[in-house]
Amino acid sequence: MISKLRQFGAFWYDFVIGDDWRVAVGVVLALAATYGLHQAAWPAWWVVPVAVVILLPYSLWRTTRSQRRS
């Protein structure tokens, strides 16, 4: 039963988060920052695009670096 629950959890983790959890954490932080800026009445639309510009190259850099090491 526990192994089935683990498999179920692992499936959803892989489905939603994938193989780089840092991207998911970065997206959550970006959305939280957007919400915070909006609450403070600051323009907030730029936060998520900037996060994408940082997260995507960072994730690619980590992947290619680990490929070069292996």
Added chain:
Amino acid sequence: MSGGALFVAVFLACAVEAVEATTIVLAAGAARDWRSALWGLFGALLTLAVLIAALGPALSAVPLHALRLVVGGLLLVFGLQWLRKAILRASGHKALHDEEQIYAAEVAAASAAPHERRGAVTDWYAFTLSFKGVLLEGLEVVFIALTFGTNDHNLPLASAAAGAAVVVVGVAGIAVRAPLARVPENSMKFVVGVMLTAFGTFWGAEGAGARWPESDASLPVVVAAVAALAFGLVGVLRRQPMSTYRASAAASVVSR
């Protein structure tokens, strides 16, 4: 978003998933037993229909801002995964998705497995292979159609696009009785990765309270910016030194 853009985005994303599911069903049917493979296909479609019937109305009842925040965030995480893999493939750092190779591997594995009858299913392996393949790929189809449809207040159009993709790919698969290797799957995955990331960026930020400078007119700009970023990253990665993986990538069989 215009109806045309919604239809194209959902159609392309769902067609990619449908090609992968078709390859698995064809392998299960050709190497094992067509009847059991088709039972698996229809069983998975029924399960997906129940999921849609349960989730569709529930999603429609969620307030739009909360929906856009959660769904936009999920779509962005999901899109960045797709886009990262698509960029790695386009730059040669990951083997291209090859339906013929995947089909051959599935057929080889299916041929080696023992036969087992369970109830009305004459070949349990063919049934489960087909069922799991269609269910897993189908879940992505459902996720994409529901999120795009509910966010854009046009669930019927998104569902029609998803259904059209599944029917077109399914009919093509039945007609050729072979993996759909001619479909430009890697290019489609690149486009879908750009679309999912752009829509996730737009809806996620809106759901968190942000107001885009030109409202909905900003969406095409976001799509273009994400595409430019992705192409730029492909160019940068192509200039990187070849890794051991890259050297053998062309011969590898990969899954998405």
